[in-house]
Amino acid sequence: MNRPLIIVQPRLPLRDPHDCTDANDELAIYEAVFDTLIRRKGTGFVPRLAESWTVSDDAKDWVFKLRAGVRFHDGSPCDAASVCLSLLRMARPDKGYALGSPGVWRQYLGGARVTAPDDRTVSISLATPMADLLDVLVQGYIAAPASLGDLDAGITGRPTGTGPYRVTHADSAALELVRVPDHFSATPAHQHIQIRLVPDAGQRLSMLQEAAADVATSLDYHASQSLSAPRFTRVETTVPVAIIYLLNAAKGPLADARLRRALNLALDRQALIDTVVGGAARPLLGFVSPMHFGAGGGAALPQDLTAAKALLTDAGYADGLTLSLDCPTRLPDEAEKLTAALGAQLAKIGITLDIQLHSDREAYAHMVRRKEIGDLCVFDSSPLSTFRVLHEKIDARVKGAWWQGYHNADVESLLDAARTTPNEITRAALFQEAYAEMQRDPPWLTLYNPIRVTGLRGDHPGFALPVDGVLNIAGLPGMEDA
Incomplete structure (x- = not known):
């Protein structure tokens, strides 16, 4: 192949790597250009810049031993002091910004002592124990110290990391990468x-079919089914992002656990998936996806309209109930269609939805963060970290950005135990207990995990995306003969 390998994708974000994102297209770029101390593999982690690490019995003190001889793309050494600079910057209150919620990383790294005892050792002493610290460090991208001034000035088009590719050109339409030797x-x-x-999914598919592109991301689920071997490889990936409705457990009818359970019992998730996204999703069985560490097994609450109606009657709503629902017009883009389908299902148990639409998605996120929703609202849950989901969205003591009044003392006790349990088998069992408890007492209306479709030119049997659904650019197969 004489020309570059061409990837076409719907977004081309190149922002501050120390902010917080779940955008697959953005993360794919960061993973190619930067390294982190560790990388995710399945539900565990493997070495990256750190060749090994240890953690204290109380999960407060972590020590990482760095690889020798690693250099940034500008030629400067990637030593322990450089790593500390990026981690400390990541923990600043003005960094770690996700839509509507600043300081995501600070809630974990804030107050930590991050030091470099020697050139190859990074020590992190946390203010609060966190056995799942690696869930945060997996997005702790290490940038060259000389590039941090640019990032602080909002100049993000010259990212300088230690990754397998370096950026040679960046503009709003294209990004050029070149392989780093050795x-x-x-x-x-x-x-x-x-x-x-290439924002249009149909155009991305056409470019792949016409050999004007080698890889196309986020293809239409149905249109992409025209891709077949040996000319093409079509990859379906169930992504861990959870499409849900947050339930207002602080006030109003859904403060009653019986009604939260009734809503979950009223759902036919597969029918919603078929109606709303044409089958391009998998039913979400609990508060986290099957890809999450410590996810429980078993089925979601099965649809049981009789039991749902009995719970409504027991809660004092035998004659029906009207719930106010906030719905954005994008993110998820199917939110309006989903809400209409949900309304049709809930009507079967006597629940009517009073729907308020919101066209400004960022303002909507701020409204949710300020806990100004009605009885429920369309949302998603994106961290591929069971601990982070519990801490940021479930724990009533934290009252995190997306917490909406849910309180379950048993779940919080399990979270406390997991926080100080470095042993992975024991910690996973604690999360499984929390999962089971939230099947009985659900904090949300859980719906589905979307399916993401990626197309490659040529026949590449066995090719798959990692568990987070992010394209591994450095791991793409050769396509010279495709």
Whole structure:
């Protein structure tokens, strides 16, 4: 292949790597250009910049031993002091910004002592124990110290990391990457990569079919089924992002656990998936996806209209109930259609929805963060970290950005135990107990995990996206003969 490998994707964000994102297209770029101390593999972690690490019995003190000889793309050494600079910057109150919620990383790294005892050792002493610290450090992208001034000035088009690719050009329409010689992780198959912004899914598919692109992300679930071997590889990935309705457990009818359970019992999730997204999702069985560490097994609450009606009657609503629902017009983009389908299902047990639409998605997020929703609202839950979901969205003592009044002392006790349990088998069992408890006492109306479709030119049997659903650019197969 004489030309660069061409990837087409719906968004081309190149922002501050120390903010918080779940955007797959953005993370794919960061994963190619930057390294982190560790990388996720399945529900566990493997070395990256850190060749090993230890954690104290109380999960407060972590020590990482760095690889020797790693350099940033600008030639400067990636030593322990450099790593500390990025981690401390990540923990600043003005960093870690996600839509509507600043300081995501500070709630975990704030107050920590991050030091470099020597050139190859990074020590992190947390203010509060966190056995799941690696869930945060997996997005702790290490940037060259000389590039941090640019990032502080809002200049994000010159990212400088230690990753297997370095950026040679960036603008609003395309990003050019070139392979870094002798990267410690492996040698990527492709010397040059060009990532192009192509917002329209139909155009991305056409470019792949016409050999104007080699990889196309986020393809339409149905249209992409025309892709077949040996000319193409079509990959379906169930992503851990959870499409849910947050329930107002602080005030109003849904403060009653019986009604929260009744709503979950009223749902036919597969029918919602078929109606709203044409089958392009998997039913969400609990508060986290099956890909999450410590996710419980078993089915979601099965649809049981008789039991749901009995719970409504027991709660004093035998004659029906009207719930106010806030719905954005995008993110998820199917929110309006989903809410209409939900309303049709809930009507079967006598629940009517009073729907308020919101076109400003960021203002909507701030409204949710301020806990100004009606009885329920369309939302998603994105961290691939069971601990973070519990801490940020479930724990009534924290009252995090997306917490809406839910309180379950048993769940909080299990979270406290998990926080100080470095042993993975024991900690996973604690999370499984919490999962089971929230099947009985659900904090949300859980719906589905979307399916993301990626297309590749050529026949690549066995190719799959990682558990987080983010394209591993450095791991793309060779396509010279495709």
